[in-house]
Structure formats: structure tokens, C-alpha cells
Amino acid sequence: MIQHVLIVDDTEVNLVLFGALVKKLGNCVEHVFSQPLKALEWAAENDIDLVIVDYMMPEMDGLQFINHFRALAGCETVPLLMITANDQKQVRYRALDSGANDFLTKPVDKVEFLARAKNMLVVNEANKHLAQRATWLSEEVRKATAEIVARERDTVIRLCRAAEYRDPETGAHILRMAHFSKLIAAGLGMPLAQQELLLEAAPMHDIGKVGISDNILLKPGRLDEAEFNVMKQHAQFGYELLKGSSSLVLQTGADIALGHHEKFDGSGYPSGLKGEEIPIFSRIVAVADVFDALTSERPYKKAWTLEAAVEFLVAGSGQHFDPQCVNAFLSAWEQVLEIRDHYQG
Incomplete structure (x- = not known):
């Protein structure tokens, strides 16, 4: 040499x-x-x-x-x-x-x-x-870590699909809302590592629905007050299912499951948290999940138009949703449409 x-x-x-x-x-x-x-x-x-x-x-x-x-x-x-x-x-x-x-x-x-x-x-x-x-050695560690992350991601997706078998939501919904969540995180200026963590953990937001009975979960019409109180328990169920794991992804999933139905004005559940008391990942997922749920067809409802869903987000900004999360989502509208087109149910 x-x-x-x-x-x-x-x-x-x-x-x-x-x-x-x-x-x-x-x-x-x-x-x-x-x-x-x-x-x-x-x-x-x-x-x-x-x-x-x-x-x-x-x-x-x-x-x-x-x-x-x-x-x-x-x-x-x-x-x-x-x-x-x-x-x-x-x-x-x-x-x-x-x-x-x-x-x-x-x-x-x-x-x-x-x-x-x-x-x-x-x-x-x-x-x-x-x-x-x-x-x-660093490259070998990176490869090994990537394999572990891939296996963990596969496990998470399969775990989330356990809830899907009992809920009319589709796998495409999980993928869309997860990518919407990452898009919002990027718009908020979060580091790439945080964006990727959110992408992997967001699909677990509704895993607690496995604990909700079919007559409530699959009811085609509007839930009455008693039924809705039972349905609200899925946030706590999801948290209990995922908490305490050594996996950062599952830990994050637990926090998202618990907080994604909190509302910015404090009127949400299960804890009635307000504003920045709500973990940022939960605030992000709230926007991504609601938008995709509104624009997706279900056995009990037709899909909203994109315009109507956007109006709903704007109207709920500062009440249901964190205004910064709504702004970040709408500011990346072209990418939103690309994600919708790519992940079709």
C-alpha cells in the first residue's frame, strides 16, 4: 500500500x-x-x-x-x-x-x-x-439493528391488525394515518428519529378496541351514552396493554393510545387533559386519525369529502385539535394527497 x-x-x-x-x-x-x-x-x-x-x-x-x-x-x-x-x-x-x-x-x-x-x-x-x-462494525450493528426494527415493526402491525378483525377499519387506514402523523411531525420540525418513531407507534392508537365487546364496537348506528362510556375505555385498555415494555416503540404506542382522544380544550377523554398537557404525539395522531376516519367509508357511514374534512379540522382547531398540528397537516396538502393515493383500502 x-x-x-x-x-x-x-x-x-x-x-x-x-x-x-x-x-x-x-x-x-x-x-x-x-x-x-x-x-x-x-x-x-x-x-x-x-x-x-x-x-x-x-x-x-x-x-x-x-x-x-x-x-x-x-x-x-x-x-x-x-x-x-x-x-x-x-x-x-x-x-x-x-x-x-x-x-x-x-x-x-x-x-x-x-x-x-x-x-x-x-x-x-x-x-x-x-x-x-x-x-x-458500525455498519454491521446498523444492519442488525435494522433487522430488529423490521421485526418489531412487523410485530406491531400484526398486533394492530388483531384489533382490525373486530373493527371495520382497514389496514390501509392504519398506514395512512401513520404516514399523516409523520408528515405532521416533520412540519413541526421534529428530528427524523422522532418522525420515524411516530410512524412506527401511531398504528397502535386503537389497539385497546380488542377489549370492547362486538355489540358496541360493531354497532351500525350512533352509540348511546352508556355505550359510548364503554367505548371510551379502549384508550385505557390500549395503554394497559402496551405499557411497561422495554421497547421504545411500544412505550410510545402506549402513550398515544392513552392520549389520542384528549382534546385541546380539555373536553376529551380519558383524563380531560388540555393544551400542551396532552403529549405531542397524541395531539398529532388526533389530527391524522380523525381526518382519515372522516374521509374513509365505513359500513355505518359514507366517506366525507376532502373539503368537508378540512373544514372540520379548521373548525376544531384550538378546540378539538392543536392548531399547530392542523396547520402542519394542511401545509403539506400535496403530500397528504400522495399518501391517500398510495395507501388505498
Whole structure:
């Protein structure tokens, strides 16, 4: 493997000497510069395995060069060998603080130069292998984690479909409202990791319906007060089913299940939370779920038009819904339509 050595010295004879010595190291290519600024420009665009720099230079001394060199991307750990005079101990101390790794004193001993340079190149090569190994391990961990997440997501979807067998909602509804939820989160400026978490957890919002009897869950007409009070228990049922899990997705699903029927003005259930007392994920899901439910046909109702559903969201902004969530949803209207078209029931 070819290794590249950068040599910076304002004296031509030193450049020739160090260049000749570098050739003796084997598999090394020397890049010599008498002007430090030119050397820095080159270093910014090329991979380097070792730097040899003199201290005494008129344009820029060795300490200044080190500071500028270490500031370059990818040059933070490149081994650097500084050439100094015997009586320059204070310079050496300052150079160490700036990032020099080793020193040679003038006049340079050829045997010592070759030994020190070779050792620094060996260490640099070992560090590169370690970095490559770390990158490989990181990628393997990422792959393994992705597989775990995929299995978890599959489990969640299957769990949610257990409720679907007893509820006329479709799998397409779950996918649409989950993607609507992620869209709102993006519009609110949430980090991508939070958006993805919401995408995975939102489908569990109604999992508690597995605990509601068929005569109430599947009733074609309007529920009376007693029946509605029973139906409202599905929020608590969902929370109890999912809470306490070691999975962040299931933990998040538990909170969403409990809070997605809370209303911004405090008139919702089960706890009558108001405004920002309601967890943000639950406020987001409330908008996404209601919009898709309104615009979806069910055995007991026809689908609302998109215009009517939007009017409902706008009218409920600040009462039923968090105004910021409504605004984020409507501001991404083109993506809303794309999601509707992509996930058809």
C-alpha cells in the first residue's frame, strides 16, 4: 500500500535530503513544498500518512503550520514529525500542545530519521485499520439493528391488525394515518428519529378496541351514552396493554393510545387533559386519525369529502385539535394527497 509523506521546509537541500530518505522507507511517495501555504492547500485535497515540517520558516513557522494543518478535515490524527534545533525545548513543548507527535534535532541523523518515520507510518497504518474496523462494525450493528426494527415493526402491525378483525377499519387506514402523523411531525420540525418513531407507534392508537365487546364496537348506528362510556375505555385498555415494555416503540404506542382522544380544550377523554398537557404525539395522531376516519367509508357511514374534512379540522382547531398540528397537516396538502393515493383500502 502506497503511503504519502508531506515534507515542508524552506531550504532546498533539506527537501532533497528528506525526500531521498523517504524513498528508502519503501512504498512511500514524498510530496515536497518549500512554501507552507502551498503545502496546506495540497493537504486539504489529498490523503496524507505522515508530515515532516521544519520549525524555522519565514512565511509561516512550524507551530503556525501545525495549527492550520490540524484544522483541516481529516488531518486531526495524521502523524507529524517536527524538525527543531537542540536548544528549542520551549518550541517543542508548544508544538506538542499544537499536535506534533515527534521531533528530530538538527543536524538530522539519517538512521534516527528512518526509524522514527517508519514507526510513525506503522502506527498510522494501524490506526487506519482500526478506523476501518470500527466503520465495518458500525455498519454491521446498523444492519442488525435494522433487522430488529423490521421485526418489531412487523410485530406491531400484526398486533394492530388483531384489533382490525373486530373493527371495520382497514389496514390501509392504519398506514395512512401513520404516514399523516409523520408528515405532521416533520412540519413541526421534529428530528427524523422522532418522525420515524411516530410512524412506527401511531398504528397502535386503537389497539385497546380488542377489549370492547362486538355489540358496541360493531354497532351500525350512533352509540348511546352508556355505550359510548364503554367505548371510551379502549384508550385505557390500549395503554394497559402496551405499557411497561422495554421497547421504545411500544412505550410510545402506549402513550398515544392513552392520549389520542384528549382534546385541546380539555373536553376529551380519558383524563380531560388540555393544551400542551396532552403529549405531542397524541395531539398529532388526533389530527391524522380523525381526518382519515372522516374521509374513509365505513359500513355505518359514507366517506366525507376532502373539503368537508378540512373544514372540520379548521373548525376544531384550538378546540378539538392543536392548531399547530392542523396547520402542519394542511401545509403539506400535496403530500397528504400522495399518501391517500398510495395507501388505498
